[in-house]
Amino acid sequence: MLTRVELDEPRCIAAGQCVMTAPEVVDRRDEDGVPVIRTPEPAPEHLVAVRDAVTVRPAAALRLVDR
Structure with missing residues (x-):
């Protein structure tokens, strides 16, 4: 399974x-x-930081999508 990071810029x-939180991504x-x-498809070693970044986002603009 591939995890993709998406940003809802608006x-x-x-x-x-x-x-x-996730400067590598x-x-x-x-x-x-x-x-x-x-x-957009971070390496496994960056997934913890990305998940943390998704959690701290104030406007719910960042998400992870499993494909």
């Missing part, structure tokens, strides 16, 4: 919690600070 408030655009997914 819902995002750019608080940066996900970027601080989520980054910010320089021009507006909105998060971008660097690695």
Whole structure:
């Protein structure tokens, strides 16, 4: 099973919690600070951090999808 990270950009408030929690997977655009997914299908060693990032997001804009 493959786990994919998805960002609902219109819902995002750019608080940066996900970027601080999972920097290997989520980054910010320089021009507006909105998060971008660097690695949509993160390596297994990054899944714990990504799950934590999904948990701390204030606007429910980040999610994990198992495919």
